[in-house]
Amino acid sequence: xxxxxxxxxxxxxxxxxxxxxxxxxxxxxxxxxxxxxxxxxxxxxxxxxxxxxxxxxxxxxxxxxxxxxxxxxxxxxxxxx
Amino acid sequence: xxxxxxxxxxxxxxxxxxxxxxxxxxxxxxxxxxxxxxxxxxxxxxxxxxxxxxxxxxxxxxxxxxxxxxxxxxxxxxxxxxxxxxxxxxxxxxxxxxxxxxxxxxxxxxxxxxxxxxxxxxxxxxxxxxxxxxxxxxxxxxxxxxxxxxxxxxxxxxxxxxxxxxxxxxxxxxxxxxxxxxxxxxxxxxxxxxxxxxxxxxxxxxxxxxxxxxxxxxxxxxxxxxxxxxxxxxxxxxxxxxxxxxxxxxxxxxxxxxxxxxxxxxxxxxxxxxxxxxxxxxxxxxxxxxxxxxxxxxxxxxxxxxxxxxxxxxxxxxxxxxxxxxxxxxxxxxxxxxxxxxxxxxxxxxxxxxxxxxxxxxxxxxxxxxxxxxxxxxxxxxxxxxxxxxxxxxxxxxxxxxxxxxxxxxxxxxxxxxxxxx
Numbered sequence: 347x348x349x350x351x352x353x354x355x356x357x358x359x360x361x362x363x364x365x366x367x368x369x370x371x372x373x374x375x376x377x378x379x380x381x382x383x384x385x386x387x388x389x390x391x392x393x394x395x396x397x398x399x400x401x402x403x404x405x406x407x408x409x410x411x412x413x414x415x416x417x418x419x420x421x422x423x424x425x426x427x
Numbered sequence: 428x429x430x431x432x433x434x435x436x437x438x439x440x441x442x443x444x445x446x447x448x449x450x451x452x453x454x455x456x457x458x459x460x461x462x463x464x465x466x467x468x469x470x471x472x473x474x475x476x477x478x479x480x481x482x483x484x485x486x487x488x489x490x491x492x493x494x495x496x497x498x499x500x501x502x503x504x505x506x507x508x509x510x511x512x513x514x515x516x517x518x519x520x521x522x523x524x525x526x527x528x529x530x531x532x533x534x535x536x537x538x539x540x541x542x543x544x545x546x547x548x549x550x551x552x553x554x555x556x557x558x559x560x561x562x563x564x565x566x567x568x569x570x571x572x573x574x575x576x577x578x579x580x581x582x583x584x585x586x587x588x589x590x591x592x593x594x595x596x597x598x599x600x601x602x603x604x605x606x607x608x609x610x611x612x613x614x615x616x617x618x619x620x621x622x623x624x625x626x627x628x629x630x631x632x633x634x635x636x637x638x639x640x641x642x643x644x645x646x647x648x649x650x651x652x653x654x655x656x657x658x659x660x661x662x663x664x665x666x667x668x669x670x671x672x673x674x675x676x677x678x679x680x681x682x683x684x685x686x687x688x689x690x691x692x693x694x695x696x697x698x699x700x701x702x703x704x705x706x707x708x709x710x711x712x713x714x715x716x717x718x719x720x721x722x723x724x725x726x727x728x729x730x731x732x733x734x735x736x737x738x739x740x741x742x743x744x745x746x747x748x749x750x751x752x753x754x755x756x757x758x759x760x761x762x763x764x765x766x767x768x769x770x771x772x773x774x775x776x777x778x779x780x781x782x783x784x785x786x787x788x789x790x791x792x793x794x795x796x797x798x799x800x801x802x803x804x805x806x807x808x809x810x811x812x813x814x815x816x817x818x819x820x821x822x823x824x825x826x827x828x829x830x831x832x833x834x835x836x837x838x839x840x841x842x843x844x845x846x847x848x849x
Contacts, residue, residue: 362704365705369708369711369712375718382719389712390709396705405588405591407601408599408600409579409603
């Protein structure tokens with residue numbers, strides 16, 4: 347299990363995958379109680395992390411402009427252009 | 428033979444130059460704008476940038492030239508053996524009386540020829556391994572930034588942005604490019620390459636274009652675009668034309684979407700679904716632990732029943748305690764008895780003490796009396812006297828007395844008389 351993984355650095359996918367693994371393990375109920383409790387706590391943290399990632403969803407549309415010297419810059423993209 | 432002269436003179440006489448320029452005029456007027464179908468052969472691009480080639484079919488061949496400025500605008504990249512229709516004009520070179528086709532534009536000769544060319548190009552690129560399944564990169568589950576290479580105008584970009592917004596709003600970088608016509612392929616390739624080094628680097632690319640004719644989609648078949656897509660370090664979704672259209676970039680892409688909207692659907696998961704999934708996971712997490720806890724509790728209860736009634740165990744112990752406690756008073760009795768003995772002896776001792784001390788007093792008294800009886804003073808009482816010399820020493824022998832010695836005589840009444848011997 348990637349228990350040592352720092353939550354902040356985990357991608358949504360990694361966090362979700364670990365969360366689902368924990369859920370399945372917990373549902374089979376084979377682990378000792380103490381491990382189950384720490385799994386549960388880890389699971390709650392992962393769930394929180396996933397929720398944060400989902401909450402962060404904001405659209406930001408930018409257009410890339412190539413300057414005459416080849417330099418790149420971005421500016422807001424106007425869809426009505 | 429004048430007849431022969433006359434006939435001869437009837438035929439106009441041209442100088443070589445006159446003929447050559449006459450031919451030039453005739454040909455250039457007659458063939459000022461023509462379309463010629465043929466196969467490209469012996470293609471050569473001169474250092475000047477002009478392109479020289481032969482256009483041929485089974486029975487004939489014509490030289491053709493395409494000036495530098497036109498070459499870069501051709502929608503078809505001239506290739507050996509390619510069957511094309513060239514639009515242009517005939518021009519002659521009077522110095523050599525050569526004539527040639529000046530190519531102004533070039534298109535592929537029919538769909539069959541185009542498809543044949545594409546198939547050959549596909550085979551060539553496939554042989555290089557550009558389409559290998561091993562090269563395909565997995566798409567990120569949830570990209571943070573999506574780079575889109577497409578026309579900034581039109582339905583395609585709108586469709587993509589709308590669908591992304593519906594599913595999972597993301598940071599989108601649009602790299603505007605021409606999607607058809609001259610220069611489009613170069614721009615598309617440059618955009619794909621450009622995205623590789625941009626900051627923030629997108630973690631997913633979408634290269635998209637709406638439907639169009641086979642010719643319209645040609646930029647997405649160009650080698651330069653296919654190579655850029657194949658070399659992209661960023662996972663790339665191609666969405667070019669309609670579902671039935673296949674362009675070579677589709678083979679090089681990590682995933683091919685049937686439409687631009689489809690590309691957006693492949694790019695991101697549905698946020699609301701994920702939220703529901705996470706919520707469900709949270710509930711499962713909780714109920715999983717709760718169930719485990721209650722299972723363990725039941726097990727514990729079952730085990731504790733096996734232990735029997737603890738109060739009964741306690742009763743036995745209590746009984747033992749009572750029993751032991753019963754013995755305690757006896758111990759106290761023993762102590763009590765011992766104390767009494769001690770007390771008694773103490774009394775004896777106390778009674779003994781005065782008797783012991785009185786005995787001693789008597790003996791001292793007796794000794795004192797004895798001492799008195801034996802004292803010289805008592806002898807003096809009986810009429811004896813004690814003689815001492817001047818130093819107080821007792822003189823018991825008369826022989827010890829010298830003549831003229833001072834003597835001290837003590838009598839019964841303890842009076843001393845000083846005498847002198849003779």
